[in-house]
Structures are given as C-alpha cells and as structure tokens.
Amino acid sequence: MSKSTVSLSPSADAWRRLRRNPIAVVAGIYLVLLLTAALGANLFTRYAYDFQDTQRYLTNPSPPDHNHWFGTDDLGRDVFSRLLFGARVSLGVTAVVVVIEALVGISLGLFAGYRGGKTDLLLMRLTDIMFAFPDLLLAILLSAVVRSGSDALPGWLSLGTLFFALGVVGWPGMARLVRGQTLALREKEYIEAARATGVPERDILLRHLLPNLSGPIIVQVTQDVAAVILAEATLSFLNLGVQPPFPSWGRMIFSSLNDMAAKPYLLIVPSVALAMTVMAVNFLGDALRDAFDPRLRE
Amino acid sequence: MLAFIVKRVLLAIPSLLAISFLVFLVARLAPSGPVEIIAGDKATPAVVAQLKREYGLDKPVFAQYVNYVVGIATHGDLGKSFQRGGQPITEMLRTDFPVTAQLAWQALLFAIIVGIPTGILAALFHNSWFDRLAMLGVVALVSVPSIVLGPLLIMVLALHLRWLPIDGWSTPLHTLLPTVTLGARSAAMLARFMRSSLLDVLRQDYIRAAIAKGYSRGRAVWKHGLKNALLPVLTVMGTVFGALLSGSFVVETIFRVPGIGFESINSISKRDYPVIQGMALLVAVLYIVINIAIDVLYGVIDPRIRSQETPK
Numbered sequence: 001m002s003k004s005t006v007s008l009s010p011s012a013d014a015w016r017r018l019r020r021n022p023i024a025v026v027a028g029i030y031l032v033l034l035l036t037a038a039l040g041a042n043l044f045t046r047y048a049y050d051f052q053d054t055q056r057y058l059t060n061p062s063p064p065d066h067n068h069w070f071g072t073d074d075l076g077r078d079v080f081s082r083l084l085f086g087a088r089v090s091l092g093v094t095a096v097v098v099v100i101e102a103l104v105g106i107s108l109g110l111f112a113g114y115r116g117g118k119t120d121l122l123l124m125r126l127t128d129i130m131f132a133f134p135d136l137l138l139a140i141l142l143s144a145v146v147r148s149g150s151d152a153l154p155g156w157l158s159l160g161t162l163f164f165a166l167g168v169v170g171w172p173g174m175a176r177l178v179r180g181q182t183l184a185l186r187e188k189e190y191i192e193a194a195r196a197t198g199v200p201e202r203d204i205l206l207r208h209l210l211p212n213l214s215g216p217i218i219v220q221v222t223q224d225v226a227a228v229i230l231a232e233a234t235l236s237f238l239n240l241g242v243q244p245p246f247p248s249w250g251r252m253i254f255s256s257l258n259d260m261a262a263k264p265y266l267l268i269v270p271s272v273a274l275a276m277t278v279m280a281v282n283f284l285g286d287a288l289r290d291a292f293d294p295r296l297r298e
Numbered sequence: 299m300l301a302f303i304v305k306r307v308l309l310a311i312p313s314l315l316a317i318s319f320l321v322f323l324v325a326r327l328a329p330s331g332p333v334e335i336i337a338g339d340k341a342t343p344a345v346v347a348q349l350k351r352e353y354g355l356d357k358p359v360f361a362q363y364v365n366y367v368v369g370i371a372t373h374g375d376l377g378k379s380f381q382r383g384g385q386p387i388t389e390m391l392r393t394d395f396p397v398t399a400q401l402a403w404q405a406l407l408f409a410i411i412v413g414i415p416t417g418i419l420a421a422l423f424h425n426s427w428f429d430r431l432a433m434l435g436v437v438a439l440v441s442v443p444s445i446v447l448g449p450l451l452i453m454v455l456a457l458h459l460r461w462l463p464i465d466g467w468s469t470p471l472h473t474l475l476p477t478v479t480l481g482a483r484s485a486a487m488l489a490r491f492m493r494s495s496l497l498d499v500l501r502q503d504y505i506r507a508a509i510a511k512g513y514s515r516g517r518a519v520w521k522h523g524l525k526n527a528l529l530p531v532l533t534v535m536g537t538v539f540g541a542l543l544s545g546s547f548v549v550e551t552i553f554r555v556p557g558i559g560f561e562s563i564n565s566i567s568k569r570d571y572p573v574i575q576g577m578a579l580l581v582a583v584l585y586i587v588i589n590i591a592i593d594v595l596y597g598v599i600d601p602r603i604r605s606q607e608t609p610k
Contacts (some may be wrong), residue, residue, distance in 0.1 A: 129313045137544035137585070141321065141578040144566050230443050234548055237445045238563055253445050257552070260449060261457045271446040279441035286437065 417492025
C-alpha cells in the first residue's frame with residue numbers, strides 16, 4: 001500500500017507512526033510544556049517556592065487572586081510556584097532514578113544475556129529475589145525503616161534514601177527485559193559474523209546489540225518514568241520522600257487534606273497536575289509500544 | 299505436587315532472609331540510635347546503657363539479628379514497642395491486621411467484580427465503542443493514583459454530597475470509600491489483562507473448531523474460552539495482591555483506617571522501629587506466602603506447569 005519503495009529504519013518508522021497518533025501527540029506536547037515549566041520554574045513564577053507572603057496576607061491559606069493565581073497554602077506560600085518547583089523536583093528525582101536503574105539494568109542485562117553461564121545464573125537469581133517483592137512496598141518499607149531509626153535526616157541523606165529506595169527496586173525489570181532480548185539476538189547471523197571477524201566483545205555489545213534493543217528499552221523506560229513519578233508522589237505523601245521546605249506534589253496533596261472543604265483548590269491543583277502527568281506518560285508509553293511493534297509495521 | 303510446593307517454599311527462604319536482614323540492618327545504620335531518642339537529651343549514660351541492655355542493643359549487630367530471627371522462629375516473638383509502655387508487637391498485630399485484611403479482601407472482591415466482566419466484554423466486542431471506552435478508562439484509572447482518587451472521592455461524596463462518612467472504620471458504610479480507592483487500580487489491571495488474555499484465546503484453533511462444529515460464538519467462549527483465558531489472569535493475582543498491600547499503607551493513611559499500614563506510618567514519626575520492623579516482616583511474609591499459594595493453585599489447575607517444574 002505504500003506509494004514509495006523507500007524503506008525506513010525501524011526507529012524512523014516508529015517516529016512516523018507516533019506522529020500520526022493524536023493521543024501521543026497531545027501527551028507529548030503536554031510533557032514538553034511541563035518540562036519547560038519545570039526547567040524554567042524561576043522564570044515563570046513571581047515568588048520563591050518557600051517565600052511566605054504573610055505581610056500582605058494575614059489569613060492563610062488564601063484563595064486565588066491576581067497576586068497568587070492558585071492562592072497560597074497554610075504557610076502563605078504561592079501554590080503556583082510550589083506547583084512548578086514541585087514539577088522540577090518530581091521530574092528531577094524521576095530523571096536521576098530512571099537513568100540509574102536504566103544504566104544498571106541495561107548493562108547487567110546485556111552482559112548476562114551475551115555471556116550466559118554463571119554470570120547469567122547469578123543475575124537471574126538476584127532478580128528473582130528482587131521480584132519476590134512489589135516495588136512500591138519495598139520502597140515504602142525501606143524509607144520507613146531508615147526514617148524510624150533516626151531523628152531528622154540531613155538533606156543529602158534524605159534525598160539519597162529516596163534515590164536508593166526508588167532505584168534499587170527498579171533495575172531488575174530492565175535487566176530481565178534486556179537479557180531476554182539479548183539472548184534472542186545473540187544467535188543471529190550478523191552477531192555471529194561480527195564475532196567471526198574478530199570484533200571486540202565491547203563493540204558487539206554496544207554497537208551491534210544495543211541499537212537493536214532500543215525499541216523495547218524506550219518502552220520500558222516510559223513505564224519506569226510513570227512508575228517513579230507515582231512512587232515519588234506517594235512516598236512524599238506519606239512523608240517518606242522529599243522533605244520540606246522543598247515542594248512535592250504528593251506532600252501538597254497530603255497538606256490539603258485537613259482543610260479540603262474550605263480550600264478545595266489546594267487539593268485540586270496538585271492532584272490534577274499529578275494525574276495528568278502520569279496519564280500523559282502512560283498514553284505516550286502505549287503509543288510507543290504500538291509504534292515499535294513490528295507486527296504493526298506497514 | 300508435593301515436590302513442587304517444597305521447591306517453591308525453599309526458593310522463598312533466601313528472599314525472606316534478605317528482606318529481614320535488610321530491614322534489620324538499615325534501621326541500625328541510621329545516624330542516631332533509638333535508645334538515645336527515647337531516653338532524651340537529659341538521660342545519663344547509665345540510663346542509656348540500662349535501656350540498651352533491656353532491648354538487647356548492647357550486643358553486636360549480627361548477634362542481635364540472630365537473636366531476632368531465633369526469637370521469631372522459636373516462639374513467634376517480634377519484640378516489643380519502644381512506645382506504648384513496651385506493648386508486644388504480636389499483640390498490636392492481632393488488633394491491626396484483621397482491619398487491613400478486611401480492607402484488602404474487599405478491595406480484591408471489588409476489583410474482580412468490576413475488572414473481570416469489563417475485560418470479558420471488551421474482548422468479546424473487540425474494537426467496539428465499549429472496548430475503546432473501557433481501555434481509555436483503564437489507562438485513566440491506572441494513571442490516577444490513590445493519593446488523588448481517595449481525597450477527590452472524599453471531597454465529592456463525603457463533603458459535598460454528604461452521602462458517606464469522611465474517614466474512620468466503624469460501620470460497613472465507612473469501608474466503602476477506602477475499598478473503592480484501593481481496588482480501582484487493581485480493577486483496571488485485571489480488566490486489561492482479562493481482555494488481552496481472552497483475545498488470545500479467541501484466536502485459537504479450538505475456538506474456531508467449536509464454532510465450525512456448530513456452537514454459537516457465545517457458547518464456544520463460555521464452554522472453552524473463558525476457562526483457558528482465566529488461567530493466565532491467575533498469575534497476575536500476585537501482582538494485584540502486591541499492589542493492594544502497598545496501597546493499603548496509602549489508603550489507610552488517607553481514611554485513617556486503623557490497620558497495619560496506618561500504624562506503621564504513625565510509628566515512623568514516633569521512631570518506633572521494632573513496630574515497623576515487625577510490620578514490614580509480616581507484610582513480606584504475607585506477600586510471599588500468597589504468591590506461593592497462587593503458584594500452587596496454578597499448578598493444581600494446569601497440569602502442564604506441574605510437569606515442567608518437577609523432575610520426573
């Protein structure tokens with residue numbers, strides 16, 4: 001049915017199909033806007049996220065007006081600022097965690113899948129142990145245990161605990177995926193040819209195997225991003241994640257619970273932001289999976 | 299069959315030991331010890347030493363761990379709380395656990411009642427408006443976390459319409475919102491999985507053969523399709539159950555449900571780490587036991603799994 005005979009590379013084909021999916025386009029645009037807002041949070045906001053506007057506003061929280069578009073919270077802080085800086089915190093934490101777990105997962109998976117034998121066995125037993133436990137639960141328990149044993153954690157350790165709790169539970173999924181795909185590709189003729197002509201192992205892994213795994217890896221990364229955004233918000237909601245004065249959507253939701261009858265906007269603003277962001281990532285992930293699915297190629 | 303069960307139980311032991319040791323160790327790596335915190339700043343070194351002896355914290359970490367594990371193994375002793383006048387943790391679990399179990403059970407029931415029929419209908423009417431709507435709803439529900447869904451339900455149904463109580467756990471009516479909040483995501487997961495599983499089955503030759511033989515489509519699905527499509531759904535039950543357990547921490551906190559999740563979160567601010575340790579261990583054991591049970595059940599229903607796993 002195609003008019004031209006020009007053949008596209010798998011990724012170019014996937015990109016073309018992605019652009020034709022309206023839901024994916026909307027989700028993509030939303031995420032680009034969000035990322036811009038998060039990176040430029042200090043340009044788009046008039047107040048610092050921890051500035052308490054108690055001089056002009058004697059009763060806080062105060063409803064939205066021309067000074068504070070989304071009102072102020074119980075300490076007189078601008079909700080709009082906290083929303084944008086909260087996006088920075090949420091996306092920043094997510095980026096760090098996903099990069100760590102992807103690096104660990106991909107390299108271990110490639111290595112185990114290609115080498116096989118004892119390396120493979122050891123890695124698979126390790127992922128078995130990790131898989132014996134649900135991700136979020138493990139993250140909750142890890143952070144809970146760390147926090148219960150101490151007074152107030154210093155900032156870096158608190159953030160470190162968060163990265164560790166979220167990162168340590170994420171990598172096995174990626175490792176298994178990459179290992180499985182590598183096992184399948186290892187026996188292909190082009191890999192055999194590369195091996196026969198003496199291409200070093202590192203080049204086989206990085207230049208012949210990895211590029212052919214990009215589709216499944218990208219799909220998995222999208223899923224991980226959604227999972228980590230949710231996990232960070234949930235941990236912060238339970239006071240196990242990002243600590244004050246840093247804003248977090250999850251903590252903003254928690255703080256709004258006491259007064260939601262009178263100040264519904266304090267609940268609605270971060271809730272909508274969180275739900276829309278996760279939804280956009282999930283829709284984009286679904287579209288990517290379809291776009292990379294070879295059975296759906298034209 | 300017995301060999302299969304034994305193998306699954308043996309495989310779970312390293313996971314359990316790893317989890318318990320991790321939980322145990324991490325608490326002891328924390329900057330300030332629990333005894334210093336409960337004793338306060340003004341406590342004399344003698345008082346601190348006395349407390350340490352009482353809780354067995356004067357021994358090396360590894361010896362403490364061995365004592366802890368031996369205590370659990372020999373007489374189910376999980377230690378005692380640092381607060382609440384040293385109440386034994388097993389006693390606290392006896393009051394808190396039934397609440398969490400009821401919440402999880404109701405949420406699971408809700409997820410099955412809503413998720414499975416939705417998935418079946420979506421598969422039967424593949425690509426219809428119902429299918430599309432249901433799958434859109436699934437992505438939406440999976441994306442709206444319980445920390446958003448719970449408060450929004452409270453705001454609309456409890457505060458504005460005043461149909462339901464805001465929080466607490468005293469009457470069946472009180473359990474409605476927590477149940478729905480906890481079960482929603484699982485319902486979506488089950489619907490999506492049920493749909494794809496049934497779609498796979500519908501493409502199989504034996505369904506086409508049944509229809510060719512003169513069965514109506516509905517009868518072919520009912521007699522041959524559903525049973526085979528439900529089997530893979532059983533395997534995701536472990537994941538669903540895990541989601542319910544982790545979700546109970548959040549949902550119990552939102553609705554102030556006096557279960558183990560709420561109690562654990564409360565104990566964090568009180569730095570009552572024997573309680574957290576006990577609850578963490580209980581949740582871990584529970585999760586692993588349920589997963590073994592699901593695997594065994596799967597083996598009972600599907601003989602192929604059994605013969606694969608057990609050596610002849």
